Amino acid sequence: MGFKEKCFKKSLWLFHFSAGSCNNCDIEILDCLTPRFDVERFGMKLVGSIRHADVMLVTGIVTKKTKPRLLEVYKQAPKPIVVVAIGACACTGGIFASGYNFAGPLDNVIPVDLYIPGCPPKPEAMLAGIIKFLNKK
Amino acid sequence: MIKDLFYFLIFPGLVFSGIIGGFFSWFDRKITARVQFRQGPPLLQPLYDFVKLLLKETILPKNGSPTTFILAPVFALFGAVMVSVFILLPAMGIETGFNGDLIVIIYLLNIPSLMYIIGAMASGNPLASVGASREMKLILSYEVPFLLVLLSIVIKSGMSIKLTEIIAVQSQKGAFIGSVSGIIGFIVSSFLAAIFFSGLNVEGIHILWSFLKVLVVVLLITLIRNTNPRVRIKQAMRFFWIWMNLLAIASVVLAILGL
Numbered sequence: 001m002g003f004k005e006k007c008f009k010k011s012l013w014l015f016h017f018s019a020g021s022c023n024n025c026d027i028e029i030l031d032c033l034t035p036r037f038d039v040e041r042f043g044m045k046l047v048g049s050i051r052h053a054d055v056m057l058v059t060g061i062v063t064k065k066t067k068p069r070l071l072e073v074y075k076q077a078p079k080p081i082v083v084v085a086i087g088a089c090a091c092t093g094g095i096f097a098s099g100y101n102f103a104g105p106l107d108n109v110i111p112v113d114l115y116i117p118g119c120p121p122k123p124e125a126m127l128a129g130i131i132k133f134l135n136k137k
Numbered sequence: 138m139i140k141d142l143f144y145f146l147i148f149p150g151l152v153f154s155g156i157i158g159g160f161f162s163w164f165d166r167k168i169t170a171r172v173q174f175r176q177g178p179p180l181l182q183p184l185y186d187f188v189k190l191l192l193k194e195t196i197l198p199k200n201g202s203p204t205t206f207i208l209a210p211v212f213a214l215f216g217a218v219m220v221s222v223f224i225l226l227p228a229m230g231i232e233t234g235f236n237g238d239l240i241v242i243i244y245l246l247n248i249p250s251l252m253y254i255i256g257a258m259a260s261g262n263p264l265a266s267v268g269a270s271r272e273m274k275l276i277l278s279y280e281v282p283f284l285l286v287l288l289s290i291v292i293k294s295g296m297s298i299k300l301t302e303i304i305a306v307q308s309q310k311g312a313f314i315g316s317v318s319g320i321i322g323f324i325v326s327s328f329l330a331a332i333f334f335s336g337l338n339v340e341g342i343h344i345l346w347s348f349l350k351v352l353v354v355v356l357l358i359t360l361i362r363n364t365n366p367r368v369r370i371k372q373a374m375r376f377f378w379i380w381m382n383l384l385a386i387a388s389v390v391l392a393i394l395g396l
């Protein structure tokens with residue numbers, strides 16, 4: 001593993017995009033930042049703008065309303081960017097897959113690097129997923 | 138010429154203040170994490186962040202002004218490095234500085250914040266201009282008490298506007314602290330350390346002692362920030378304009394009275 005790659009993996013800045021979730025996954029993402037899980041140990045932190053981000057966490061089914069915005073935000077992201085689909089909704093559509101405004105799932109819209117299933121996934125699951133992903137690449 | 142370049146580029150300029158600034162930004166994050174009962178980032182985190190940011194794509198604003206957008210951070214860095222050269226050389230007793238360097242430092246200290254404002258404006262982003270106007274308000278509010286406090290120091294050291302003389306006066310009369318009165322944090326705090334705690338010293342055991350002085354100031358700033366996380370701009374302005382100004386004016390009066 002080269003030095004550059006190591007630096008990239010050690011300093012992932014997260015941006016959180018909610019593409020029509022039920023808000024439960026979003027709360028679980030915030031749980032990762034709390035003292036119990038503390039993702040800052042791994043150098044991750046939540047940033048307020050996609051322009052600063054290295055990882056885009058997407059939650060929720062992609063609705064017809066959020067799809068153009070999601071594409072816009074994805075285009076604005078400085079590459080290289082890692083896209084993570086968080087929750088059953090983002091991975092497959094989950095319980096809303098037959099909804100009238102379902103325009104996803106996420107990997108039909110933008111390329112996805114990592115899927116974390118669960119409804120909502122536990123913070124442990126998210127951390128485990130991201131760490132596995134980092135070790136694999 | 139070579140010596141000046143060395144001062145500017147290596148010690149105590151770009152490289153030195155970059156490394157120390159990185160250390161202090163880690164220190165700040167670590168203390169914040171410990172205050173919140175978290176583990177905090179590893180020591181090399183600023184290095185990782187720096188290298189990663191170099192690897193990322195640079196996006197130029199379509200509606201803004203690309204030249205200003207790129208140049209503003211360069212000027213901000215230049216200002217910060219210049220301040221660190223001007224403060225650390227006299228504070229460590231390497232060079233004596235020149236008459237009036239205090240005034241130059243005051244001007245240079247403003248350059249980074251001004252450049253943040255200009256860079257944010259140049260991005261053509263409405264959110265960035267909100268940030269810029271906040272930064273502007275903050276400058277407006279902290280500048281006056283800061284200058285007043287400096288004024289009281291100048292009066293106390295017998296109307297001297299030269300950093301070495303102020304430090305020398307303190308080593309005779311005792312430090313001025315008794316009176317009422319990630320790079321930038323480090324510079325400001327070594328400035329504070331130089332002005333209030335009778336300077337920094339680079340001989341033998343004194344290196345550690347000087348470093349501790351700066352560390353204590355950074356610790357204090359971080360703790361204040363962490364215990365007041367939700368101060369709004371309006372409250373900050375009120376605090377600086379009314380209470381801090383009153384205190385600063387009191388310290389000027391006391392300094393004139395010779396207390």
Ligand code: SF4
Nearest residue numbers: 021022024087088089
């Ligand atoms: S996966 Fe479950 S918790 Fe997450 S947004 Fe969908 S329904 Fe809500």
